[in-house]
Amino acid sequence: DSGVTQTPKHLITATGQRVTLRCSPRSGDLSVYWYQQSLDQGLQFLIQYYNGEERAKGNILERFSAQQFPDLHSELNLSSLELGDSALYFCASSVAGGFHEQYFGPGTRLTVT
């Protein structure tokens, strides 16, 4: 158990809908990262937050947005969902925003039908 929690574990929704994925980092970690892993592929970095502020942006679509709240939990919002958005979405956290290793949550499996 990494100490990072993600909810829900599974999500099934229809095209065009909007969903929110939630992540709670390990106690004491200030940085949260979001990744997308499509079937049988590597991870794609989406976005990073550090202590409430956006720190880095990767291949995140405009239909996707995220935020980190004062209690350091983070939410990833996915809107106007398409079939291709079906994937495993991971949240990871680290102590700070530097070179510290990232600890991953169990992921949320999103299926868009």
Add this chain to the structure above:
Amino acid sequence: AQTVTQSQPEMSVQEAETVTLSCTYDTSESNYYLFWYKQPPSRQMILVIRQEAYKQQNATENRFSVNFQKAAKSFSLKISDSQLGDTAMYFCALRDSNYQLIWGAGTKLIIKP
């Protein structure tokens, strides 16, 4: 652009054997970290080992060790006395000053009884 390449899509070895997974990378930075992550069938992403680029000594964690060749930009993972529970996808990742993890495509490792 920074890249991470894992040239072995799949490997299989007998239980108790030693196996080495290859990873090469490209970066223009002098200060960076390298990681190996394991993703078993549960899909949980688990940190296996990390290496700081400024350290010449190869990192070791129990049965897992790395061969870090900075000049050659090579970062291989050796698993000694392999166990059935080592069956997983293994990802090599590079972390640079932009705080992003750049991932390889992964190597599927199968440990046969």
